[in-house]
Amino acid sequence: MKPRVIASYKILAVALATASCGKATTSEHEQTSASPPVPAPSASGSQATPAVGPAVVSDDKADTNLLLLRAELVGETCESAFAKQAHYRPLCDKEGYPLVGNMNRKGGGPQPSELCADVRVKKAKST
Amino acid sequence: MIFELEAVGGPWMRRLAGRRTFIEELAWEDLAKESSPPLAEQARVVWTQSAFSEYASAAAFAEIASALLAAGAPIDLVAASGDFVADEMLHAELSARVAAALGGAVPLEVDLTKLVRPASPSASPLLRAAELVMRTSCIGEALTVPILKRARAEAGSSLVAAVLARIIEDESAHAELGSWFLDWAAPRLTDADRATLGRIAGAALRSFAPVFGGACSSDARLGVLDCTSFDTTFTDAVAARVVRPLAARGIEIPRADLDELTA
Numbered sequence: 388m389k390p391r392v393i394a395s396y397k398i399l400a401v402a403l404a405t406a407s408c409g410k411a412t413t414s415e416h417e418q419t420s421a422s423p424p425v426p427a428p429s430a431s432g433s434q435a436t437p438a439v440g441p442a443v444v445s446d447d448k449a450d451t452n453l454l455l456l457r458a459e460l461v462g463e464t465c466e467s468a469f470a471k472q473a474h475y476r477p478l479c480d481k482e483g484y485p486l487v488g489n490m491n492r493k494g495g496g497p498q499p500s501e502l503c504a505d506v507r508v509k510k511a512k513s514t
Numbered sequence: 515m516i517f518e519l520e521a522v523g524g525p526w527m528r529r530l531a532g533r534r535t536f537i538e539e540l541a542w543e544d545l546a547k548e549s550s551p552p553l554a555e556q557a558r559v560v561w562t563q564s565a566f567s568e569y570a571s572a573a574a575f576a577e578i579a580s581a582l583l584a585a586g587a588p589i590d591l592v593a594a595s596g597d598f599v600a601d602e603m604l605h606a607e608l609s610a611r612v613a614a615a616l617g618g619a620v621p622l623e624v625d626l627t628k629l630v631r632p633a634s635p636s637a638s639p640l641l642r643a644a645e646l647v648m649r650t651s652c653i654g655e656a657l658t659v660p661i662l663k664r665a666r667a668e669a670g671s672s673l674v675a676a677v678l679a680r681i682i683e684d685e686s687a688h689a690e691l692g693s694w695f696l697d698w699a700a701p702r703l704t705d706a707d708r709a710t711l712g713r714i715a716g717a718a719l720r721s722f723a724p725v726f727g728g729a730c731s732s733d734a735r736l737g738v739l740d741c742t743s744f745d746t747t748f749t750d751a752v753a754a755r756v757v758r759p760l761a762a763r764g765i766e767i768p769r770a771d772l773d774e775l776t777a
Contacts, residue, residue, distance in 0.1 A: 399519035399610035402618025487654025
């Protein structure tokens, strides 16, 4: 039997990564799949870059404030933008194992990452 | 690593067709119309967490299946545990679909090598199986069912309600496995084993203490619960679905653990 080229497709993908950083989702969908792909999620209504953009203005005619903003943004990679996004952790017990069951239904309160970080700090202090 | 899920499709997804057909029949596009910020943002967190909880539950039932085999448990209990892994994968996909329909997952940092708290290595095969069943079926799944029922009642979305209904249907059986296993194991367990299991149950319940307190969503929709709904449902369920059924089987949860849970 010949080796296959397996192209998996995303069932769950992080919004910013898929919307802004070009991580493939639907494009990875295997043609033989029994299921249609999950539509690529968009972050906060952001849209794909249009094929034809506005006319480009040369630097000598551009607004100085916009040039400054561009300079600020030049260093911003997908990775750094992703790192700035709020990160979460699953609720965990004092050894860091996820809590059993599916009970994380509260919409507010301290972020799970805060809780688990707190647990880890307390554990480190106690040992 | 950041939690994401993928599938390869083809024959492997077709194996799940019987379980998955209804997924394609749900009106996923309706969810965007039924949701609005900031609740949608909270719901994305909740449903991303839900996908991971289901993933971890799949790992737990895989461990339970192995432990039941090692304990010489009845073959239908073993088979059910294996089957529950596929149920949990379906629930993970359902939760992922809801998160995607709400705009995508949030970055959830997970350790996939640490999904299930291991059973005590020095315990007998039977007690190891009992320990895993206690945490997952007798506590995790038993408490999940009423929480999800409450979330379904307050969903405010036909799609979210349908997803929760399917998960609840399966989780009820997952919880039932606990009492069936304990009833089979009863003649083989000593009083010391039962005391150990009581302490294990107490520690598992105590680990939920951080879930109480703190600020909450003031809105309860899209699978998100407000504090009052969650806390009252949870504490009632601890008494009715965990403490009393275990006590009926001679397994007492230390009072201090129960007190610490809601202190």
